[in-house]
Amino acid sequence: MRLVRAGIDTYQQAVVYMHRDCAVCRAEGFNSLTRIRIRTADHELVAILNVVIDDRLALDVASLSEAAWIAMNPGPDEWATFSHPEPAASAQALRAKVFGQTLGDADFLALMRDTVDNRLSDIELAAFVTACAGDRLNREETTSLTRAMVAVGQRIDWGSGLVLDKHCVGGLPGNRTTPIVVAIVAAAGFRIPKTSSRAITSPAGTADTMEVMTHVALDLAAMQRVVERENGCIVWGGNVRLSPADDVLIRVERPLDFDSDGQLVASVLSKKVAAGSSHVLIDMPVGPTAKVRSDVAADALTTRLESTAREVGLALSVYRSDGRQPVGYGIGPTLEARDLLAVLRNKRDAPQDLRERALDLAGVLLDIAGQDGGRSGRSKAESLLDSGAALRKFLAICEAQGGFREPVPGLHIQPVNAARTGYLTDVDNRRLAKVAKLAGAPASAGAGIDFRLRLGDSVEIGEPLFHIYSDTPGELDYAIEYATANPDILSINESS
C-alpha cells in the first residue's frame, strides 16, 4: 500500500491508520492497537494500528502519524509492505523483571535494543520503568543497564586529553548552573561538551532553558564543530542520540512522573560514556522535597553512582548541595535564562545563590582537571566570571550553536499574595514546581514563576510571595487556582 501523511501529531508514538476493509487488514487479521511492521526499501518501523471505519481513508493507502512519517521518511508515492512483527526478543526479560527476577547483561541489551527499535509499546515501557522503580535494580543490574544503553547508541571519541562534564540529578527548581559552569570551564581552556535533557518531571530542563537563547537541537557533527571551536557546548541530547534508549524511556517517565535510582544512574552515566567524558561532577541537591530527600537517600545514590562509574571507566565526584529551596529567582525556561544571563553579566540584581553555587561547582571541576593539586579552582572560576571571560565564552558558544537571542518572559503575570504575616520556614519544591508546570512550563517557554523569598525572610500579609508568568490566560488561571487551593506550598510562621 502507498504511504501518505496523516498530519496527526501523536508525540513520539508511531501510529499507522488503515481502513478496516483494506486488503492488508483483512488478510493479516489486524485489529486496532495491533503492532505492525512497516517496510520500505530503506526503512523499517513497528507502529500501532488505528483502524479507520469511515470513507475518509482510501482502501489502498496507509496513513502515518508525524512520528512514523519522520521515521519512515518515504519518497513520493512510495509503497510499503506490512506484516506481523515477530514478538519482541525482550518480552521474556521484561516479564522476568516485572515478577521480581534479577536480569543480566544480555537481558538488558535485548530490552534496550527493542526500546530503540520501537518494538516495545508504551505500556510495555511503562511496565519496565515501574518494574525497575524504587530499589528493584541492584548494582550489577544498574551497570548492565548502563552498558546496554551505551551499546545501542553512538559514542564520541574526542582523541586524547580530558573531557569534563557536569550533571545535576535535578529536582530543585531554578537550579540552572550548567550554562554558567560550562562557560567558566570552557573559558579556562578545558573541553566540556555538555548534552542536556529537556524537562522530564520538572518545569524546565537545561535544554529547554538554553533553547530560549539559542539552537539546541544540533546533531552530532554540528555539536563536535562547536566544541572544536569553543571547547564547550550546551545542546539537547535528543538530536545527538548519544543514549537513544534513554530518549525513548523519557516518553513514559514524563507522564508517570517517577524515576528510580537505578534508571537515573543508567540514564546519566550512559550519556556521559557515550559523550566520551573522562571526568564527571554530579551536583546532588538534598532536601525534603528535592529529588534526593535525605542524607540516607543521598548516600545510597552516591554509592550507586560511584560503583557504576567505576565499572564503566568514568572518574566521578559528587557535590552535595542544599536542596531545601529553589535556586535563583526564576522557575521555567525563560525566567531561568534571565537569571543566568544576569549572573554572567555580573548584574547587581543577579541572584547571588545561583552565582555562588555555579562558582562552587566550576571550582570543583577546575580542581579535578587542574594540575596544581586541586585547590585554586574556586578563585580561578571567580576571576573568569568577574572579568567577563565567562560571558564572552557563553555568547561565543551560543553564536557557534546558531546565534544568541534575548529571552522574553510570558506576558500574563499575576502575583500570589501572603495570607498572613511571618517568616518563610519551609518550601515545598514539588508543588511549587507544579504551579510553574500548570502555568505552562516547559512547553510554554515564557511561563513559570518568579520567586525571590528565601528561608528565614519575613513577609507581610498581602505582599506577593511570588509571581506567576504565563503565555496564555487559560493557563494563568489554572496555575492561580492551584496555588490558591494550596496555600501551604510556602510555610509562613511567626518565628523563623
Added chain:
Amino acid sequence: MRLVRAGIDTYQQAVVYMHRDCAVCRAEGFNSLTRIRIRTADHELVAILNVVIDDRLALDVASLSEAAWIAMNPGPDEWATFSHPEPAASAQALRAKVFGQTLGDADFLALMRDTVDNRLSDIELAAFVTACAGDRLNREETTSLTRAMVAVGQRIDWGSGLVLDKHCVGGLPGNRTTPIVVAIVAAAGFRIPKTSSRAITSPAGTADTMEVMTHVALDLAAMQRVVERENGCIVWGGNVRLSPADDVLIRVERPLDFDSDGQLVASVLSKKVAAGSSHVLIDMPVGPTAKVRSDVAADALTTRLESTAREVGLALSVYRSDGRQPVGYGIGPTLEARDLLAVLRNKRDAPQDLRERALDLAGVLLDIAGQDGGRSGRSKAESLLDSGAALRKFLAICEAQGGFREPVPGLHIQPVNAARTGYLTDVDNRRLAKVAKLAGAPASAGAGIDFRLRLGDSVEIGEPLFHIYSDTPGELDYAIEYATANPDILSINESS
C-alpha cells in the same frame, strides 16, 4: 467546539483530535498527548489529545475516536467545553504503590474510581498493574482492592436462596468446562448466573467461546431475565459491568500478558460479589506451564482466595485439577465450542477428559449446594448429562440469550507433523496457546488448534501432532512458522 466523529477505532482509548491552531489549543496550551476534560450537558470524559497539523480538520470542531464518541454520545451538532482535568485523585496512591508502599482502603477506592472514570492513562494503568505484580499486594491490600472494585460498579440482588458460581483461574488451553457445568447445575434446579471474561492472555475466554453459539453481550436486565427463566446464563461480563474497573484493567493486562495473584483474586472475587453469588467453586489447574505452576503456588493462591472470600462474605471452595496438558481437543473459540457440544450431545467421539472434568466440577458444586450431606453430586451430574437434560438446558439458555447457532471452524487448515517417533512426555501449554493466538484466536473465532494427543500417547514420525485452523492464509502462515521454529512445544521421547 462542535463534536464530530473521527471514524477512527483506537480500541478502548478515548482520543480527541483537534487542530493545532484551534482556539482551545491556543488558549489552554494543549499539546499532543495532553489529557483533556470534555464536557457536554450530559456527559463528561477525559481523553488524550492528538494534534492535527493539516487542514483536513476545521478549526471549530473536535473530532472523537470511536471509544470517546460512544462514551460522550453527543446529539447532532452538540457543543462541548474543554479544560485541563484536575490531577487524578489517585496519583499519589499510584506513586506510593510503585515505590513499594502498602496501600489502604481509601487509596484503592480512589484508584478504582479514577480507573472507571477514565482519569488514568494506559501507561498509568500499566504502572499500577506492574506495581501490583508478583507478591506486591499483601492480603489486606487484596481485600481492599476487591472491595474497591465492587464499590465502583453495580451489584445484583437475587433475593433469598443460594446463588452458585464456578470459575477457572485459567492458563490451561481448551479447559472449557463452564458451559457444561452451568447447564448441569441449572438443570438440577439451582441458580447459577455466570458472567465470563473474554480472553486476557489466552486464545479463548468462555465469553469468546459462547459467542460463536449465541449472544453474550447482554446487559444486566437481559441477563436477569435469562436467569429468572432458565436458572442459569453464560454471558460476557463486560456489558453487565459488574466490575467495570476490572474491564478497564484488562485493556493493559492483555497486551502485557501478565497478571498477579492479588489482582487475579480481586478480579475474580469482585465479580462474584457484584454478581450476588453466595457459593463459589474455583477450578485451579496446576502444572509447570499452566497459570498456577506448582503446588506451592497453588497453596499461596488458595490461601489468598480463601482469606479474601471470608473477608467479603463468600463461601469458597477450590478444586485443584491436573494442569499438565490441554483439556479437550480444541484450542480457540469455535474449536472449543465444538468440543463442549459433543460432550453435551453425548457423542461417541466427544473428548472424555473434558466430560470427566466437567462432571467432577458440577458434582462438587451440587454437593456444596445440596441438602443430603454432600456425596451424591457426581452421580446426579452424570445422570443429568447422560439423560440429555443438560443439553436441553444449554440450548434453552442459548435460546433465552438470543438464539443458538452451530459453530463453524476456520477454513484454512494445516497439520504440524512429528519430527521423530516416540511418546509424548511433555506439553508447553503456553507456547501451544501462542500458536493458537498467532493463528488468530480469539479475534478470529474459527482460528486455533485441534490437538488430540495426550501425555503417554505414541506418535510416528511424519504423523500430525496437531492441526492449525485459521480464518486467513496470512495468519495460518504465521502460526505454522512459529510452530516449526519451536519443535519442542511438544516433547517426544523414546520412552514414555
